[in-house]
Amino acid sequence: MAGPARALAQILFVVLIAIALRAAAQRLILKITTRAGERGELRSKSPSVPGSAAARRNPRATALGSVLSNAASVTIFGIATAIILGELGVNLAPVLASAGVLGIAIGFGAQNLVQDFLAGIFMLLEDQYGVGDVIVVGNISGTVEGVSLRLTRIRDVSGVVWHVRNGTIQQAGNECQGWARTVIDYPVSIGRDIPQVRELMLATAIEMWQEPEWHGVILEEPQVWGVQAVSADEVLIRLTARTVPLRQWEVARALRQRLKIALDVPADERSNVHIAGAAAAAS
């Protein structure tokens, strides 16, 4: 009677430990995902993306929590079952060996999958981006439409919906964090007077900044940084302006048009410049 009794005691012991471990794991997972959720909510208080963060973070945090707690339960109870079966005298070597071979055979092929999920989990915990952000991933750039643990769904400017596996993302660029900067390298004919062109460019940009329509969009006085490059034919002059996120392209387009108009020389003056520039004269 001692044998069965001891076996029973051991089984009970194992079951208790398993339950305790699972409870501990659940609590740990809850804590981590809650903290990640709170961080998301804190960030959602930033004025630029109001109210959206909480909405976007919760589903992913919840998904992560349920995936992790399921994984923990399966692992803990699976091992407990194996120990108990062993106590009952069932020979587990074949099961384990089969599982090992199977695990390895599939593990080679599944490594991409595991990579995707691990990358997704860390992306969530680090809050790299969320639904609604405009991101750059590889050669794709667009608005995030959805994030799951395995992949990110992005819609680009043409309306194409891209499914990108999280594990293949080596560098993710987020265009929605705090501010953006419009950088325009404006080409100017080599024959122009550079200081005068710079003044014109700066005046044009500041005028635009002071208009009410743009004052809330351009965050600071625009700056002309200077001559970015000189080639045989033209000079590139760099002008920059800090803007609210996601408005930088709009500002750039408006600025380019204004610069174009401001820098156009009157027709008679232009023809002279061009002729000299093209250096082809005939008499």
Place this chain on the structure above:
Amino acid sequence: MAGPARALAQILFVVLIAIALRAAAQRLILKITTRAGERGELRSKSPSVPGSAAARRNPRATALGSVLSNAASVTIFGIATAIILGELGVNLAPVLASAGVLGIAIGFGAQNLVQDFLAGIFMLLEDQYGVGDVIVVGNISGTVEGVSLRLTRIRDVSGVVWHVRNGTIQQAGNECQGWARTVIDYPVSIGRDIPQVRELMLATAIEMWQEPEWHGVILEEPQVWGVQAVSADEVLIRLTARTVPLRQWEVARALRQRLKIALDVPADERSNVHIAGAAAAAS
């Protein structure tokens, strides 16, 4: 007699557990594939791709179900057989060791295969694309003609049928989800009056949008976003229009033709522009 009886009891016990496990696995698989099927049907109610989703989803869901349930049965009964043989006193070490070596030797080579299948299963569950969608995969773009768990069959615009392994698809772009956007960067000679050109472009696009033929295709009033780039010779002006999926290229072609005609300057005016632009004059 105690020995054989106990062995028999254990074998029965193993068989029962195996049957129970298999039943549970089948139910789980059924649930997952059914849910995936229902999601597909829900989506099929969207107006843009009417009635096709249900048709396209069911075969793949069924295939997935049968593959998974076969795999589960083979695994469960295989292990059960191994345990029973062990109970009967057959020495299983050689079998398992051989299987292990073989499994590893093949596993290295088969990882691509496993990857393809795993990728296919997740593609199905996530409903990335289905038969009839136009997708972009690597440098191939075309209509999906068939999807299996291992590969996707795409026919491109030239009629070439591409077989693409699911595991090699890192980013899949689906052009059939909800809406598309035509983005035209129209080149305009540097000598033109930009605001006037923008007005002309917008008027042309809106006129087209208001025609009954195009009103159902272009979903919103087209927009001129502005000066996308300035180079020494020309200015690119961006015009966009939201369209029904898969009609974006048609809209783009029609728009380009209308813009070309609208922006063509009268012959006498043009010659002046060109001469100034090319800056070659002779007297």
Place this chain on the structure above:
Amino acid sequence: MAGPARALAQILFVVLIAIALRAAAQRLILKITTRAGERGELRSKSPSVPGSAAARRNPRATALGSVLSNAASVTIFGIATAIILGELGVNLAPVLASAGVLGIAIGFGAQNLVQDFLAGIFMLLEDQYGVGDVIVVGNISGTVEGVSLRLTRIRDVSGVVWHVRNGTIQQAGNECQGWARTVIDYPVSIGRDIPQVRELMLATAIEMWQEPEWHGVILEEPQVWGVQAVSADEVLIRLTARTVPLRQWEVARALRQRLKIALDVPADERSNVHIAGAAAAAS
């Protein structure tokens, strides 16, 4: 006497199971390869590649069958021999360990080989292409001259015979399935009248389509899709025509010549256009 007798019984038992397993494996293999063969024959009834499919499929199906059934026999009898030797009291640990080490050492290097064979088997089962098809694989395009389980032999337009390992084929494009489409982006000088050019192009293509020589080759009325791109110098207009497979290049060449002739402006008109286009005038 009980020991030897039991050993003999066990050996017999193992032999019987091995024979049964092998018979089952053979039947399964036969079923799979036969089904693959039948699918090939069904496809061979399509009018475009008459009678060739049956011829091309059978050798590969047969090769696959014999390779698979040899592999199954070797595996099953090998394991059976190992079990029997174990029963006879030979210590198999060294053999298995050596085999394991060897298997792993070679397995690393042989994974390409295994990949090639697995890819070849699936290519056969999925009937991706057969002897006589024109396919595109990586940067090679040509007619399939032979397919084995390990590699595909392709002869390109210059007569070079390429041996391509099946495992390195990530995307195989088959140009012989049902129909092909000729897509011509014809460049037109920026100074031309686009609607008139489109009419001319369409008329030219339809005229060609109505000729008896081409009517069986071009399957539908050709279409002018419109302005594909606009640059500073020229406009690309896209014209398409569905053709019988493998005739698309021939149709494209003939169409280009006809378009060239149809779109050539009379000499005096041309010189004007060109001078304006080149924007170099002298008085």
Place this chain on the structure above:
Amino acid sequence: MAGPARALAQILFVVLIAIALRAAAQRLILKITTRAGERGELRSKSPSVPGSAAARRNPRATALGSVLSNAASVTIFGIATAIILGELGVNLAPVLASAGVLGIAIGFGAQNLVQDFLAGIFMLLEDQYGVGDVIVVGNISGTVEGVSLRLTRIRDVSGVVWHVRNGTIQQAGNECQGWARTVIDYPVSIGRDIPQVRELMLATAIEMWQEPEWHGVILEEPQVWGVQAVSADEVLIRLTARTVPLRQWEVARALRQRLKIALDVPADERSNVHIAGAAAAAS
């Protein structure tokens, strides 16, 4: 009684060793991270990045310390628990085998993760860069906004925030260490007198260097290194100037503008040069 007593003694022995090992590990980790922190503080005494190093180093060193000491505790107590359970007579083979299979299956997928963390740890210990530095990583260049053990957060000139995994960084270029050098390859028309142009360039650069505004920025007298390249149309002359870190681009832009103005030939002289250069004359 001897059995349990001995088991107890062994358990105590194991517990003691575990505690001792953990204490030793903690001390070692503290020592390493402290030394790394001190090195950071020493470096922070360099004038160019005053006071920032201490601030930027401490969080990472602390994070590293806590991660490492947690990892050490989990490992040591985990193994101790395993040994003790073994002493208590629980059969640990199933647990260990399961853990092994699981570890391998996940290990394949997690190798990127491990790589990222190991790379991060060594980056910290080697003090490659810190918050506030401007770095070049792959094709991204910008200011470091944050460094964790797994990834580096960089904000580029357009305001895009990039998350770069530490393990993918093969070459990290730090632009903030001690000094920088502006290298300008200025294009000069082939018809110019090179020695005279060099003198002009050098004079322009030295004049700029002597201005009070730039004297603290340009660390040494600028140098004209000479003819970097000769092509059919132009000669590239290289001019360099050592500057304070992060001011090199500003200096380059100002220098390019001054060179442009200094090297511009008077209008009448220029037209001659250009005509000869373009070699198109007509009488």
Place this chain on the structure above:
Amino acid sequence: MAGPARALAQILFVVLIAIALRAAAQRLILKITTRAGERGELRSKSPSVPGSAAARRNPRATALGSVLSNAASVTIFGIATAIILGELGVNLAPVLASAGVLGIAIGFGAQNLVQDFLAGIFMLLEDQYGVGDVIVVGNISGTVEGVSLRLTRIRDVSGVVWHVRNGTIQQAGNECQGWARTVIDYPVSIGRDIPQVRELMLATAIEMWQEPEWHGVILEEPQVWGVQAVSADEVLIRLTARTVPLRQWEVARALRQRLKIALDVPADERSNVHIAGAAAAAS
């Protein structure tokens, strides 16, 4: 006495099995290499590469045979020795474990080597190319000077001898199989009359084909396939001719010269064409 006697019997048994296995392996290897040799000889009867195949195949087949039979002998007798040592009571676990660790440690590094040899073996069996063939491998093209199981030695047109590892060859193109085709895309000025140019080209090519010097080299009447591409400046017309292998480049060069001469317009006519094409007129 029973123990030693049984051990001796077992040893004898093992030795006999080893000898039998080795004999079987030798026969199998001989059969395979002989068949490969015969296939090579059959092929050598093709007229294009007379008498060379037998010469070139035998050394490689012999090398393969001796490598394989040595490998088989070492493997079989090694395992037999291990079993016998085990029977003699020597504890083999350390040897095997050491061998295992060593095998894995080296196996990782040696996988390239194994790949090369396996690729070489299959290349031989499939007779992809032999000494004297002109092949294209990666970006190297030249005459095969030697083939071993590990690498292929190629001499290119400049006389450089390349050593290419067999395992790195993913696609091998053989230019010596049966026939080659010269494909010339001849550029014709946009102003020419295309049908007339085609006639001229075809006449030129057929005239060349009918010359006795070339009649044995060009296998069929050359064909003008038509307009391969149209650009703003010129039209590419494709002309093809089937030739004997390795003579295609010679034919192409001779054809290009004849086409050049035939298509040259008389001087006065040309100047008109060119002036119109260059569109620069002056009065």
Place this chain on the structure above:
Amino acid sequence: MAGPARALAQILFVVLIAIALRAAAQRLILKITTRAGERGELRSKSPSVPGSAAARRNPRATALGSVLSNAASVTIFGIATAIILGELGVNLAPVLASAGVLGIAIGFGAQNLVQDFLAGIFMLLEDQYGVGDVIVVGNISGTVEGVSLRLTRIRDVSGVVWHVRNGTIQQAGNECQGWARTVIDYPVSIGRDIPQVRELMLATAIEMWQEPEWHGVILEEPQVWGVQAVSADEVLIRLTARTVPLRQWEVARALRQRLKIALDVPADERSNVHIAGAAAAAS
């Protein structure tokens, strides 16, 4: 008493062997690093990099020695401890299994790290480069500022400090070994008289070489190797000169300027050449 006594004897035996092994390992490591150090010192006697080698070699050799001897001590005493614990009756299977799983799980991720260190060790032993050398690694070129076992720190011409992992260096080019050669491919207009140009170039280079300022820098009489390439517009003529290491760029710049001046034709002659070259004449 026999049991404990024997165990004690065995423990003593193990400890002695461990100490002996460690002493042997230390001596071996000392010998290797000393020899590497001496080789470095020998090399430091070469005149071109006087006195620096000894300084630069010693730290790395010392670092290597301490790393290696620490690794050896940890390994040897770790194994000895394991054996002794085993002798004391502690069950080591769990420890070893845990260590194994952990080792593999981390080993996958740490392979880059191990690669870096192994590459660093061999770089030291082979003395590929040292602090102060100018090297080319991938697309980075600059002066070595520091070498550790894991990475190399390089400062490029712009002052950017690059941290390059040793394991990622496939080809390291050292520009400081013995001599360097300036290779100038000077472009000459197609209309020039080549032999005369060559004479001019050679005379210019030899004149420079004979100046005292350059005589110690240019090691041999410069050579004009001849016409490196001919294109439609210009001829490239190659001129070379052996120089002291690291002065080659300076020599090249000075030579280019002198060649430019020497080859400039007088103004009136030039205009003729250019007009002919540009082939545009007007009367």
Place this chain on the structure above:
Amino acid sequence: MAGPARALAQILFVVLIAIALRAAAQRLILKITTRAGERGELRSKSPSVPGSAAARRNPRATALGSVLSNAASVTIFGIATAIILGELGVNLAPVLASAGVLGIAIGFGAQNLVQDFLAGIFMLLEDQYGVGDVIVVGNISGTVEGVSLRLTRIRDVSGVVWHVRNGTIQQAGNECQGWARTVIDYPVSIGRDIPQVRELMLATAIEMWQEPEWHGVILEEPQVWGVQAVSADEVLIRLTARTVPLRQWEVARALRQRLKIALDVPADERSNVHIAGAAAAAS
């Protein structure tokens, strides 16, 4: 006494076998390296690289021999020691398990190293290149200065010394084997008379070949192969000449200069040609 005696006998037996194995291994290694050395000497009798092969081969063969025989001794005596320790009753499981884990953990990282050495060994045995040869490896081309088992040291034309790991060499091109061929694709203006140009080119090349200075360098009469390519502006004509190895570039440069001079048309004729070619006429 039977136990110890038997153990002693077994130890002796193991020692003897180890010594025998080592002697056999040494002899085998000696044989292989000697044969490789002899092959090198045979090759050194070829006239083109006189006397150098023996000198260059011996050090590498000797190095290989000593590395291999050390490796064999360590392996054999290591295993023998393990067996003997096992016989003495020391429990080797921990040692072997530790070694296994360590071996795997390092093996992953060391695979590059093993690859390099294996590649080096095979390079030696196959005599791919030696000290003094000019080789092409990846994008590096230069003279081999040294070969070790792990890397190859190459000095390129600029004097940069490259250290290339043997394992990264996929294709090694040796420019010093028997002969080289100069291949010149000389560009000729489209307006020239091709047959006359060919005659001129051939005459120029043959004249050069007949000069005593070049007769020993150019091995055969040069050949004009014909029109290699035709473009809108020019015709490339290919001329080839077999030369002594390493003199091909010298011959090419001399030939290009002679061709340039021979093909230059007289000034008055040229101006006509050019004007027609540039197609710009003015009256």
